[in-house]
Amino acid sequence: MSIIASYSHFVYKKLHHRDEHCISSFVSGKDSLFWRKSCFGNILIENRNKEQKIRRRNFRVESMWPDLSRPSTIEMDAINDSEQLDQILVHAQQNSEPVVIDWMAAWCRKCIYLKPKLEKLAAEFDTKTKFYYVDVNKVPQTLVKRGNVSKMPTIQLWKDGEMKEEVIGGHKAWLVIEEVREMIQKYI
Numbered sequence: 001m002s003i004i005a006s007y008s009h010f011v012y013k014k015l016h017h018r019d020e021h022c023i024s025s026f027v028s029g030k031d032s033l034f035w036r037k038s039c040f041g042n043i044l045i046e047n048r049n050k051e052q053k054i055r056r057r058n059f060r061v062e063s064m065w066p067d068l069s070r071p072s073t074i075e076m077d078a079i080n081d082s083e084q085l086d087q088i089l090v091h092a093q094q095n096s097e098p099v100v101i102d103w104m105a106a107w108c109r110k111c112i113y114l115k116p117k118l119e120k121l122a123a124e125f126d127t128k129t130k131f132y133y134v135d136v137n138k139v140p141q142t143l144v145k146r147g148n149v150s151k152m153p154t155i156q157l158w159k160d161g162e163m164k165e166e167v168i169g170g171h172k173a174w175l176v177i178e179e180v181r182e183m184i185q186k187y188i
Contacts, residue, residue, distance in 0.1 A: 070123065070126060071123045071126065072120065072123055073116070073119040073120050073122070073123050074119055074122040074123045074126060074131065075119060076102065076115070076118065076119055076122060076131045076132055076133045077130075077131075077132050077133075078132070078133055078134070078135065079101065079132050079133070079134045079139070079143070080138070080139055081139060081140060081143060082140070082142060082143050082146060085143060085146070088130070088132065089158060089161050090161070092130060092158070092159070093159075093160055093161050097128060097129055097130065097159075097188070098128075098129045098157050098158065098159040098164075098184065098187045098188060099129065099130050099131075099132065099157070099158045099159070100118075100122075100129055100130070100131045100132070100155060100156070100157055100158075100180065100184065101131075101132050101133070101134060101147070101155070101156045101158060102114070102115065102118055102131070102132070102133040102134070102153060102154075102155050103133075103134050103136060103144070103147055103149040103152060103153065103154040103155075103156065104133055104134070104135060104136070104152055104153050105135060105136050105137050105152050106135055106137060106138075107137075108152050108153065110152075110153055110169060110170065110173075111152055111153040111169075113173055114153050114169055114173050114176060114177075115133065117173050117174075117176075117177050118131060118133075118155070118177070118180070119131070121177055121180060121181060121184075124181075125184055125188070128184075128188045129184055129188060134147070136149065136152065147163070148163070151168050151170065152169075153168075153169040153176075154166055154167070154168050154169070155167045155168075155169060155176070155180050155183075157180075157183050157184065157187060159187050164187060165183045165186070165187075167179045167180055167183060
C-alpha cells in the first residue's frame with residue numbers, strides 16, 4: 001500500500017464517504033444487484049428488503065505521482081570527433097560499463113522520432129550505461145567510417161573499446177527500443 005500523504009487515513013475517509021454517496025445515488029428500486037467500478041476497485045451493491053449492503057473487493061490505494069527520485073529522460077550528449085569518442089570509450093572501459101551510440105542525421109525523420117525514446121531509455125539505465133549520439137553530417141567522415149555506419153538510424157553498443165552489437169532502426173520505434181533494451185541487458 002502506498003502512502004499518499006502523512007495523514008493518508010483522512011484522505012481515505014473523505015474519498016470513502018464520497019464514494020458511498022455516489023453509490024447510494026445510483027441504487028434505486030427493489031432487489032437491485034449490480035457491479036460498479038469505483039476509484040477503490042469493484043463494488044458489489046445489493047438492495048434487498050430495503051437494506052443496502054456494500055461489499056468492497058480489490059481495495060487498493062496507490063499514489064498517482066511519478067517517482068521523482070530518478071529522471072524520466074536523460075539528454076544524450078553529442079560526440080563531435082574521434083578524439084572525443086576515444087575518451088568516452090576509455091572512460092567506459094575503466095568503469096566497465098557499456099556505451100550506446102545513436103548514429104543519426106538531422107534530415108532523417110526516423111532518427112528525430114527515435115531520439116526522445118532513446119532518452120527515456122537512457123533514464124531507465126541511468127547508472128548502468130551511457131548514451132551518446134553522433135550527427136553524421138556535422139562530424140568528420142573518419143568518425144563515421146570508424147563506426148562502420150551505412151544506414152540511419154543505427155544504434156550501436158560499445159564495450160571494452162569495441163563495437164559489440166548494433167540495431168539498424170528502419171522499422172517501428174517501439175520495436176527498435178525493445179531491441180536496444182535487450183541488447184543493453186546482455187552486456188550489463
